[in-house]
Amino acid sequence: MGIIKDRKGFRVIEYLLTFLVIISLNFALPRMMPGDPFLHYSGEVDEVVAFYSREQIQYFREYYGLDRPLLEQYTTYLKELARGDLGFSYYYKDNVNSIILRRLPWTMFLVISAMALSIALGIILGSYSAWRRNKWQDNTLYTVLIVFSEIPAFLVGLALLIWLGAGLGLFPLAGAVTHFARYDSVWEKMLDILHHAALPILTLTLARTGGIYLLVRNSLGTVLTKDYMRTARAKGLKEFRIRYLHALRNALMPLFTRIAIQLGALIGGAILAENVFSYPGIGVLMRSAVVVRDYPLIQGIFLVLAIGVMAANMLADLAYKYIDPRTRPAASSNQDTIKLEVKMQKGET
Amino acid sequence: MSKLFQKTTVLLAVVVLMFAFVLGGCGTVKQEEANGPDSGQQETPAEPVVVRMEGGDWGFPQPYTRYSRGPGNARVNYIFDKLIEQDEKGFIPWLAEKWDVLEDGTKYIFHLKQGVIWHDGVPFTGNDVVFTFGYTKEYPSVGSPDVFLDDTYMLEVKALSDYQVQFTLAEADANFFEILSSVYILPQHIWAEIDRPDEFTSSEAVIGTGPFILTDYNKEHGTYRYEAFGDFWGPKPAVDVMEFIPVSDSVLALEKGDIHIADIPVDVLPRFKNDPNYTVMEKPGFWGYRLRFNMEKVPEFKTREERQAFAYAIDRQDLVDKTARGAAIAGSLGVLPPDHRWFNPDLPKYERDVEKAKTLLAQAGLVNKKLQYELLVGEGREVRIGELIKEQLSDIGIDIKVVSTDMKTRDGRIAQGNYQLVLVGLGGWARDPNYLGVRFTGGDRGSWADGTPGYFNAEVEELAESLRTEQDEDTRKELTMKLQQVLAEDVPEISLYLTTGQVVFRNDVYDGWMHVFDHHETTHNILSFLKR
Numbered sequence: 001m002g003i004i005k006d007r008k009g010f011r012v013i014e015y016l017l018t019f020l021v022i023i024s025l026n027f028a029l030p031r032m033m034p035g036d037p038f039l040h041y042s043g044e045v046d047e048v049v050a051f052y053s054r055e056q057i058q059y060f061r062e063y064y065g066l067d068r069p070l071l072e073q074y075t076t077y078l079k080e081l082a083r084g085d086l087g088f089s090y091y092y093k094d095n096v097n098s099i100i101l102r103r104l105p106w107t108m109f110l111v112i113s114a115m116a117l118s119i120a121l122g123i124i125l126g127s128y129s130a131w132r133r134n135k136w137q138d139n140t141l142y143t144v145l146i147v148f149s150e151i152p153a154f155l156v157g158l159a160l161l162i163w164l165g166a167g168l169g170l171f172p173l174a175g176a177v178t179h180f181a182r183y184d185s186v187w188e189k190m191l192d193i194l195h196h197a198a199l200p201i202l203t204l205t206l207a208r209t210g211g212i213y214l215l216v217r218n219s220l221g222t223v224l225t226k227d228y229m230r231t232a233r234a235k236g237l238k239e240f241r242i243r244y245l246h247a248l249r250n251a252l253m254p255l256f257t258r259i260a261i262q263l264g265a266l267i268g269g270a271i272l273a274e275n276v277f278s279y280p281g282i283g284v285l286m287r288s289a290v291v292v293r294d295y296p297l298i299q300g301i302f303l304v305l306a307i308g309v310m311a312a313n314m315l316a317d318l319a320y321k322y323i324d325p326r327t328r329p330a331a332s333s334n335q336d337t338i339k340l341e342v343k344m345q346k347g348e349t
Numbered sequence: 350m351s352k353l354f355q356k357t358t359v360l361l362a363v364v365v366l367m368f369a370f371v372l373g374g375c376g377t378v379k380q381e382e383a384n385g386p387d388s389g390q391q392e393t394p395a396e397p398v399v400v401r402m403e404g405g406d407w408g409f410p411q412p413y414t415r416y417s418r419g420p421g422n423a424r425v426n427y428i429f430d431k432l433i434e435q436d437e438k439g440f441i442p443w444l445a446e447k448w449d450v451l452e453d454g455t456k457y458i459f460h461l462k463q464g465v466i467w468h469d470g471v472p473f474t475g476n477d478v479v480f481t482f483g484y485t486k487e488y489p490s491v492g493s494p495d496v497f498l499d500d501t502y503m504l505e506v507k508a509l510s511d512y513q514v515q516f517t518l519a520e521a522d523a524n525f526f527e528i529l530s531s532v533y534i535l536p537q538h539i540w541a542e543i544d545r546p547d548e549f550t551s552s553e554a555v556i557g558t559g560p561f562i563l564t565d566y567n568k569e570h571g572t573y574r575y576e577a578f579g580d581f582w583g584p585k586p587a588v589d590v591m592e593f594i595p596v597s598d599s600v601l602a603l604e605k606g607d608i609h610i611a612d613i614p615v616d617v618l619p620r621f622k623n624d625p626n627y628t629v630m631e632k633p634g635f636w637g638y639r640l641r642f643n644m645e646k647v648p649e650f651k652t653r654e655e656r657q658a659f660a661y662a663i664d665r666q667d668l669v670d671k672t673a674r675g676a677a678i679a680g681s682l683g684v685l686p687p688d689h690r691w692f693n694p695d696l697p698k699y700e701r702d703v704e705k706a707k708t709l710l711a712q713a714g715l716v717n718k719k720l721q722y723e724l725l726v727g728e729g730r731e732v733r734i735g736e737l738i739k740e741q742l743s744d745i746g747i748d749i750k751v752v753s754t755d756m757k758t759r760d761g762r763i764a765q766g767n768y769q770l771v772l773v774g775l776g777g778w779a780r781d782p783n784y785l786g787v788r789f790t791g792g793d794r795g796s797w798a799d800g801t802p803g804y805f806n807a808e809v810e811e812l813a814e815s816l817r818t819e820q821d822e823d824t825r826k827e828l829t830m831k832l833q834q835v836l837a838e839d840v841p842e843i844s845l846y847l848t849t850g851q852v853v854f855r856n857d858v859y860d861g862w863m864h865v866f867d868h869h870e871t872t873h874n875i876l877s878f879l880k881r
Contacts, residue, residue, distance in 0.1 A: 035757025048419035048776030053495035093414040166601040174597035278595040280569040
């Protein structure tokens with residue numbers, strides 16, 4: 001019991017250390033990039049930019065505290081962070097907390113919906129393919145999904161935009177809501193949001209389903225050849241039980257690992273949809289924060305992402321225990337029994 | 350089975366929760382009374398003119414919170430007035446209806462419009478003007494010129510009466526009107542108490558004297574909505590409502606009617622040209638690419654013949670055709686663009702001539718020398734321009750290595766003088782030709798950002814200085830013509846091309862669009878939205 005507690009304590013220290021390293025890197029990396037938040041002599045095509053003189057740059061650096069020694073800036077950053085204050089954006093002229101909080105939900109909404117849909121689709125199609133291995137259904141599905149997963153997401157997005165949005169007029173071309181509209185009910189507003197999110201979600205879903213499908217198909221294919229499948233059949237279990245409880249559950253382990261690892265990359269993927277559909281979100285914001293060297297905003301966004309990834313890792317750690325009994329810690333009442341079980345299972349495998 | 354079900358339920362719950370969050374967040378959007386074009390509920394005798402344009406977030410529209418890009422400035426310009434404005438030909442009276450120039454251009458008395466009120470009904474007076482210039486000195490805004498940090502430039506601004514304001518400058522400066530035209534007059538009764546202007550985003554922060562009132566702004570969606578101000582002192586607004594909304598593809602959005610005006614690429618132009626509901630308008634070339642020599646880093650660039658050889662070897666029209674799909678105009682070696690009001694058309698043209706370029710290199714004694722330079726460029730189109738220049742210069746034996754970085758890195762290297770050749774794209778080419786002095790004179794007058802390190806030409810210095818202090822417009826025009834002549838012969842930099850293209854609008858919705866003399870965007874000036 002004491003060992004477990006210590007291990008938990010160690011885990012907490014490990015997470016805290018990781019966190020400290022992350023916030024320090026967040027502070028250091030933007031400042032190590034070449035260029036300066038207030039220094040610019042050029043613009044994007046057709047873009048007129050307000051250029052600053054040496055004196056103006058000096059003024060703004062002083063105003064935002066960038067003229068102070070780095071160590072002082074770092075301690076100020078840590079103090080503000082401890083208060084939950086992510087700072088004030090030089091370019092966006094707003095509190096970083098508020099900028100992120102207003103955009104993050106949109107990205108999360110897209111990403112989580114697309115992830116849920118692609119997981120569901122991937123599992124359904126992947127397992128169907130695995131049951132029908134090498135039959136025409138499997139071959140067709142395999143070809144179609146491979147093709148989809150190989151097309152860059154932004155192209156899929158553009159095609160959907162032109163076909164379903166502009167051509168058939170079924171969906172709006174841009175944005176997340178009907179602007180300046182007045183809704184009569186929450187349902188109407190919800191429908192409007194779903195209507196606007198449909199194409200971006202569809203794009204992201206199409207881009208991700210292929211990978212999940214392949215993983216499920218292969219993993220299930222391997223599981224189906226295992227001895228315990230034959231045992232289950234021999235026991236006369238119902239087909240449904242065999243397929244979903246014995247086969248699929250074991251086949252989903254690698255999928256779960258993959259999703260946990262990829263959580264960070266999901267936000268990156270959202271940039272594509274946000275760009276193509278001009279959807280408000282944190283992906284595009286992250287890109288432009290780097291482009292304009294907006295240090296507080298870069299720090300803020302990366303911090304939120306880092307926390308997100310760490311939380312996902314923790315959740316994955318926890319969730320494994322439910323999916324895979326081998327990683328489950330011993331409960332206090334029947335600790336020894338479970339330990340024994342775990343040992344036995346490990347021995348079996 | 351039940352666990353799988355549990356997990357699905359949890360996942361679903363998370364999605365629903367996020368959706369609820371989004372709904373909640375969205376609830377902060379201020380919902381306007383339905384007076385859009387489709388609602389038909391507006392109780393005005395005539396159908397209101399509602400113009401929708403491409404949006405995107407350019408900041409809360411007051412001078413301290415807008416972003417440092419052109420559209421950010423335009424969003425402020427609809428609400429706030431300046432002492433002077435621009436039209437097709439030049440600066441025009443605005444809040445100042447006339448002015449007297451005294452003491453050789455060091456003193457100006459501006460006579461202000463009477464009967465002007467702020468959007469909250471308080472009368473506008475000269476005290477607001479005096480306050481604004483003092484406040485801008487204390488708190489430089491996003492776009493205020495650097496002279497506000499220079500105590501020796503503007504010696505005094507004082508109100509002679511409620512409607513007369515006197516400015517005293519240390520010395521005459523032809524740039525003074527450009528400086529005036531960048532300062533939005535703020536209401537003293539609101540701003541006097543504000544000591545963090547970049548955090549001031551309440552509804553009071555957008556009270557101006559301008560023709561439009563901000564009725565809705567959403568940062569994350571990038572939307573703005575403006576309504577005409579009924580008591581505006583000047584020309585009546587021709588547009589009742591302006592809406593800026595995010596757009597994924599401007600061509601599709603224009604076709605679908607989501608927006609009413611857009612820049613259209615040349616290849617899809619035929620889709621609009623033959624439709625009577627659309628009007629195509631040419632855009633002037635006021636945004637362009639410069640190829641700059643660093644003569645400090647590469648002393649042989651000080652040889653005029655080598656620079657001329659560059660000019661003869663680089664085919665500017667080819668760059669236009671291949672990198673801008675024809676939607677640009679080749680630059681002039683006199684630097685002022687062909688669409689500038691004071692452009693000198695009688696300059697050496699520098700048509701591509703490889704033999705002549707080789708002869709010039711021989712004259713410079715550079716024939717047997719290995720000429721190898723690094724050309725610093727940004728991303729995207731700039732890389733293509735760089736590669737074409739490399740190819741063209743290889744014909745005269747010059748070996749170019751194209752180095753691409755992101756914009757900020759490139760700009761940082763310019764500031765450090767850490768480049769040999771650099772390509773930059775920027776706007777503002779139609780401004781007062783004083784910028785020629787900024788680019789090509791040394792010492793304190795030259796700008797570290799725009800200047801040409803190591804370049805010195807006594808004639809350019811002299812002409813630029815006269816241009817800076819001369820008051821008479823005709824003399825200034827003459828000086829500008831002469832300066833272009835000198836520059837075209839000396840080639841201190843090469844103006845590659847200026848982007849043009851077409852803007853297409855729905856004439857059945859609104860057709861009052863115009864270009865002011867110094868800007869290439871029709872939607873950025875205020876006169877496009879007023880009856881004149």
